[in-house]
Amino acid sequence: MREDDHISREQCDRSAHYRSVHGSSSRNPAPHPLSPCRRERGPLRRRPSFKRRWQQRSWWVRLLLSLLLALACVLLLAVLLGSPDPDTSPSTSTASSGSEVTSSPLLSQILDYVGAFIMPCGNCFYRVKGQEDLCESFFMYNRAKGTLYDGETRLFLRGNGKPVYMYSMGGLAEYCVVPANALAVLPDSLPYTESEILGCVVFTSYGALRHAAxxxxxxxxxxxxxxxxxxxxxxxxxxxxxxxxxxxxxxxxxxxxxxxxxxxxxxxxxxxxxxxxxxxxxxxxxxxxxxxxxxxxxxxxxxxxxxxxxxxxxxxxxxxxxxxxxxxxxxxxxxxxxxxxxxxxSYGARARQDLHQIVKLAESGAFNLQNTISRKCKFEEANGAYEDLNHGKIVGRAVVEIME
Known part of the structure; x- marks a missing residue:
């Protein structure tokens, strides 16, 4: 700090005395009420700039602060982007429920899962807009071509290796491959078979009430x-x-x-x-x-x-x-x-944010899943169930059970 950066009380007094004797002029104006000479709190010091204070800190303090800032940015990015879209999760069930998901590094535990019929990619234009139920990749690849979002299928016939394409989650297939973005853990407190409708009709109705209406x-x-x-x-x-x-x-x-x-x-x-x-x-x-x-x-x-x-x-x-x-x-x-x-x-809901909320609602008893299902049928009876549905003979919802 330079010497002229300090103005002593004595200098202020002398300046005030000089002006009282000789008067004020344009060359010697009267001190402003807020000038340093009017202050009685001791010498005035200039506050160092942020850049100066940052440079004066120890190198290890700067390094620690930089690491903390980088970690905060990574966490924020993870929250904004959501879960990555791992390749797959084989599941045993019909269109909306699965179990024993073991191949994905993100889903490494053997648990029961419920899946939504809309499987968002998590990276497209509509995800940024908060409308992942309009996911471009889902309609472009899965609905139009029957593939996952890299344009390839993961299912092949055992005999000749011919590729098998799927609509949405696979329908009546024993096994299907879906992005983890479309899954939510099914708690033990909910019935397995009846919970299959959570990712279908309940998912559709929740989106209609919560988002559209x-x-x-x-x-x-x-x-x-x-x-x-x-x-x-x-x-x-x-x-x-x-x-x-x-x-x-x-x-x-x-x-x-x-x-x-x-x-x-x-x-x-x-x-x-x-x-x-x-x-x-x-x-x-x-x-x-x-x-x-x-x-x-x-x-x-x-x-x-x-x-x-x-x-x-x-x-x-x-x-x-x-x-x-x-x-x-x-x-x-x-x-x-x-x-x-x-x-x-309104076509559906938003799998990554809504499916978990739907499961929580079901777990809290907001609605009774068992009263919703009016018929359960085996895999061999599926064609007859579809015929009855086509003729309006099914009241409520029918579920096809696929067992290993």
Whole structure:
């Protein structure tokens, strides 16, 4: 520190005395109230810069701080990128549940796992946007080509080595290969067979309520078409709606048997669309307004229109039913614009963040998995089960059990 960096009290006094005798001028202006000469806290010292202070530290202190900073960056990067996408995890089950995952270094323990039918790569554009249920690699490779995200399959026939391609997780295959991003550990407290629906219909319904509808406590919900996906929604995701705080849950279908099943499992109201006008009935139940959230679960033009008309002003119509190719739904554009009705499509949920939450909900008793499953069949009976499903003979959900 230089000598002129210190201004003593005596120098301040002399300066003040000189100005009191000779007066102030442009050459000798009066000291500013905040000038050093006005301060009475001793000599003024200049604070060293950050760069100067950093250079004055011991080399080992600088090294330690640099290492800590590097470690923090690595941890932050790991959180942002999520789990790496290891090659595989062989599993023994149907489309949504597996066990004895041993080949992946990330999943080295012998545990039971439940898998989501949407398997995100964890690296694409939509992952950054927080919409990994739209994963580009999943639709480009798995759905379009039946491969994993390197464009290759891991399954081959024993006899001739011919490659076997898979749709989603493998369906009715005894073994399948899936990215670890699509798996969650299945706790011992949950039933193995019944938990297979967690990564399928529950996964779909959770995404519709949590992300598409952004459901709030006290919202009223209508499910139009409780057969197919809708019946399982009523069976257990209705209970998710209850867990989210739904005030009313209205089930709409054309079969009394399915509506009775929905009532048994917690629906507050039912509407038989074969006997009543579904839209008018829903509005009667909701004091003429319509529901906050309507779910369409069949993928038909008629139910699409009913869903859009059933919501209140500012409400949300969420479509989760898949339709045949080129099926078009009609909507009143003027009503949509003036009444701020929102029509949203929803295909599934986000495996890495949602699947674990779904398992926790099931473990907490938010819904009863065993009451959701209406039929269990062996592998040899799978064709008959699909025929019954095609003819609407299955109420609830059927599960194909594959045992070694």
């Amino acid at each position: 952004e459901m709030r406590p006290s919202d009223s919900v209508a499910v139009i078409g409780v057969g197919g996906v809708g019946s399982s929604f009523i069976c257990n995701c209705l209970q998710i709606a209850k867990a989210f705080g739904a005030s009313q849950v209205i089930a709409v279908d054309v079969l009394d048997e399915k509506l009775q099943n929905a009532t048994t499992l917690g629906a507050t109201h039912t509407v038989n669309a074969a006997n009543d006008d579904a839209v008018e009935r829903i509005k009667e139940i909701t004091d003429g307004r319509g529901v906050d959230v309507a779910i369409e679960a069949l993928g038909k033009a008629l139910t699409f229109s009913q869903c859009a008309k059933s919501v209140r002003d500012g409400g949300k119509a969420v479509m989760i039913g898949l339709a045949a190719t080129n099926v078009m739904g009609e909507v009143d554009i003027t009503h949509l614009v003036r009444r701020q009705v929102k029509i949203i499509g």
